[in-house]
Amino acid sequence: MFALAVTFLGDFPEYMMGVILVGLARCIAMVIVWNELAEGDRELAVGLVAFNAIFQILTYAIYIHIFINVMLTSLGVIKGLEASISIVEAAKTVFIYLGIPFITGLVTRYTSFKIKSYLGCC
Numbered sequence: 001m002f003a004l005a006v007t008f009l010g011d012f013p014e015y016m017m018g019v020i021l022v023g024l025a026r027c028i029a030m031v032i033v034w035n036e037l038a039e040g041d042r043e044l045a046v047g048l049v050a051f052n053a054i055f056q057i058l059t060y061a062i063y064i065h066i067f068i069n070v071m072l073t074s075l076g077v078i079k080g081l082e083a084s085i086s087i088v089e090a091a092k093t094v095f096i097y098l099g100i101p102f103i104t105g106l107v108t109r110y111t112s113f114k115i116k117s118y119l120g121c122c
Helices: 002-008 013-024 029-037 042-075 087-119
Strands: none
Touching: 002 013, 002 042, 013 042, 029 042, 042 087
């Protein structure tokens, strides 16, 4: 996506940065949909999505810094536009949209197992 953005959107730096940001974000929700359509193993798909979410949380802010702040500015592609995205702000955003739901899912899962074992049902 970086190469496509630089090649075709050189005159539109805002769009270029947007395409790069979207290209860096791995799609994790569609894995479950395609797995269901293919009648695949649900547990494996959910496990892969969980690992993908963890890797996304850990690396997305770093990728943003490398591709936007380092590569675009060092290549001189961005002219007249400040191409600085803070790693801290990117990490906060990723934590809000991926980290909080992931942690909430873990807490819900293990809490429900404890409640089920306490009640002695199922």
